[in-house]
Amino acid sequence: MPAFDFLSAYWSHSELATNAVILLNLLGALALGLMVGYERSYHGRAAGMRTYGLVCMASAGLTVIGGYPAHWFGGHVSQYLISSDPTRIVQGIVTGIGFLGAGVIMREGFNISGLTTAASIWASSVIGVMVGVGFYAGAMGLAVLCAGSMIFLTRLEAWLPSRHAIAITMRFKAGYKPQEPALRAMAGQRGYEIAGGSLMIGNDGGMQEWRFVAIAFSKRSGAPMAVLSAELAEFEGIHSYQLTHARN
Secondary structure: OHHHHHHHHHHOHHHHHHHHHHHHHHHHHHHHHHHHHHHHHHOOOOOOHHHHHHHHHHHHHHHHHOOOHHHHHHHOOOHHHHHOOHHHHHHHHHHHHHHHHHOOOEEEOOEEEOHHHHHHHHHHHHHHHHHHHOOHHHHHHHHHHHHHHHHHHHHHHHHOOOOOEEEEEEEEOOOOOOOHHHHHHHHHHOOEEEOOOOOEEEEEOOEEEEEEEEEEOOOOOOOOHHHHHHHHHHOOOEEEEEEEEOOO
């Protein structure tokens, strides 16, 4: 039947072979993205393995489908495809979704959240594009890999060596003059180092306010946040303080 032949073209041997190539590219991109993301995650940065993996894999998905235009829409070349450029539609979609994803990213001081959610929204748009052009197996594979990344990579990150980071804000009493070498020494005694370029110093009404990110030397070093809070509460030179995680 003509209708059955039309639908079966989306699952022909040539289409499945093309989807297999797409899936291999997605797996390779995911692995390389995770490698770069782990380096960032290890150093306590906001964007970690999940964010890098999702973005790298989705970008590869968009790029690789552009190399097989003859297999778009099950190989059915319509008059629309001849007289227009579908890649312009794809470009508009991913650009618009990028603005939508940016709306879920929130920053409060050194704490950034929503990066993985934004990356997953953008990746889902790529899944939709792949479904739209007829690469169904590749789209399903990308969906499974994206969901698996967000579900299981948290456990993998917890197992791998890493360095957690804490954003610290300290407001000192009027007249008290803290010294940076002493502050760095105190951080080192508690298993932390102050991240380079993160120190911010302000003054309001004679009260100095210091903000910085402290990164643990290793996964097992670094005093717990509750212990740090208790010590800061007893420090006579501090008027007030705030501790938050410095990652998403």
